[in-house]
Amino acid sequence: MQSGIAYATLAYVSWGLFPLFFRQLAAVSALEVIAHRTLWCLVFLLGVLLVRRQLSWVAALRRQPRVLAVFVASALLLGVNWLTYIWAINNGHVLDSSLGYFMLPLVSVGLGFVFLRERPRPGQWLAVALAAAGVLWLTWQAGRPPWIALVLAVTFGFYGLLRKTATLGALEGLSLETAVLAPLALAYLAWTGWQGQAAWVQADAGLRAWMLLAGPITAIPLLLFAAGARRIPLATMGLLQYISPSLQFALGVWLFGEAVQPARLLGFACIWGALVLYSLEGLWQRRL
Secondary structure: OHHHHHHHHHHHHHHHOHHHHHHHHOOOOHHHHHHHHHHHHHHHHHHHHHHHOOOHHHHHHHHOHHHHHHHHHHHHHHHHHHHHHHHHHHOOOHHHHHHHHHHHHHHHHHHHHHHOOOOOOHHHHHHHHHHHHHHHHHHHHHOOOOHHHHHHHHHHHHHHHHHHHOOOOHHHHHHHHHHHHHHHHHHHHHHHHHOOOOHHHHOOHHHHHHHHHHHHHHHHHHHHHHHHHOOOOHHHHHHHOOHHHHHHHHHHHHHOOOOOOHHHHHHHHHHHHHHHHHHHHHHHHHHO
């Protein structure tokens, strides 16, 4: 349990700082960023697997079509999540993306309750209710359906559910997911290169270096997340993730200058209060 919390916390801190990285790739289309992110992530993971001599699981997949189907689904969810997130970051919607990840705990708790029969304690339900009130207030203040937030929350919520119930480990599972997406990424890069629209061809050395770094920077937090998801309940995982959108919110307001109305701060205050309540409830239970 303790190691799972540590892994998840490191993953969420990394994701919270992602806007700093992906803003370096603002000149590249979101689809091309996803393509490079997928391919270089796969290269990085294959290198780790070769060093660890951890490839025997690949042959076993032939006898496990259901496992392969689950990871095809999780790979597609991950691809949609990546695309939506990068588009939002590079088009001035950092606060909208943070709202999506503030909504994610509600999705995670709901999925854990419905599919895994997890039963949160009353104090945890109170924290979730307070967070839900904050999310509803933020949605009402926006005055429109928060499609960016909804896509991010739903896709990553189901991704977390699939990874928690998957039979493959963190390293093997992420390698399989990126391998599933790799043919699509290669096809897109080949098409844009043939059309003369690929940023990679025209980029300077600095921009190419940022694209290459997208591989390990993507892989490491996802490995930490997958390792954490297998060790702690989805409800705990979901509420720990407030670290990531809180950091994104801070970056959006104070670094990228996105406007936030004072009325919206009430919603964020409810969500941050829910995290404090959940943490205090957990400390209290450990002392009993």
